[in-house]
Amino acid sequence: MDKRLNMLAKRRHLLLTQAAIQRELLMDELAPWQARLAMAEKGLSAVRYVKSHxxxxxxxxxxxxxxxxxxxxxxxxxxxxxxxxxxxxxxxxxxxxxxxxxxxxxxxxxx
Structure with missing residues (x-):
C-alpha cells in the first residue's frame, strides 16, 4: 500500500510541475495579447455603462x-x-x- 501511495505522490508532483511549466509557457505566449485584450475589456465596460444609462x-x-x-x-x-x-x-x-x-x-x- 505504501508503495502505491509513494508512486501516486511522485506522479502528483510530476503533474504539478508540468502544469506550472505549461502555465509559464502560456503566459509567455499570451503576453502580447494582454494590452489588446485590456483595451477590448475597457470598450466592453463602456458599452455596458451606456447600455445601463x-x-x-x-x-x-x-x-x-x-x-x-x-x-x-x-x-x-x-x-x-x-x-x-x-x-x-x-x-x-x-x-x-x-x-x-x-x-x-x-x-x-x-x-
Missing amino acids: PTLLIGGLALFGLLRPGASLLGRGRAAKWLHTGLATVKIARKLYSMLPKKPLPPQVVK
Missing part, C-alpha cells in the same frame, strides 16, 4: 444634433423648429389638463 446616450446625441454646424437655435435650423413644436405641444397639453375637472364628478341619479 440610455439617457446619457440620448442626451449626448441631442446635444450633438444641436451643436453641429448648420444647426442654429435662433435661426431657421432644425433645432429651432423642434423646440417650437415641443413648446407648442406642452402649451396645448397644459391647457387641456387645466380643462379637466379637479375632483371626480359625483354620480348622477336619474329620476
Whole structure:
C-alpha cells in the first residue's frame, strides 16, 4: 500500500510541475495579447455603462444634433423648429389638463 501511495505522490508532483511549466509557457505566449485584450475589456465596460444609462446616450446625441454646424437655435435650423413644436405641444397639453375637472364628478341619479 505504501508503495502505491509513494508512486501516486511522485506522479502528483510530476503533474504539478508540468502544469506550472505549461502555465509559464502560456503566459509567455499570451503576453502580447494582454494590452489588446485590456483595451477590448475597457470598450466592453463602456458599452455596458451606456447600455445601463440610455439617457446619457440620448442626451449626448441631442446635444450633438444641436451643436453641429448648420444647426442654429435662433435661426431657421432644425433645432429651432423642434423646440417650437415641443413648446407648442406642452402649451396645448397644459391647457387641456387645466380643462379637466379637479375632483371626480359625483354620480348622477336619474329620476
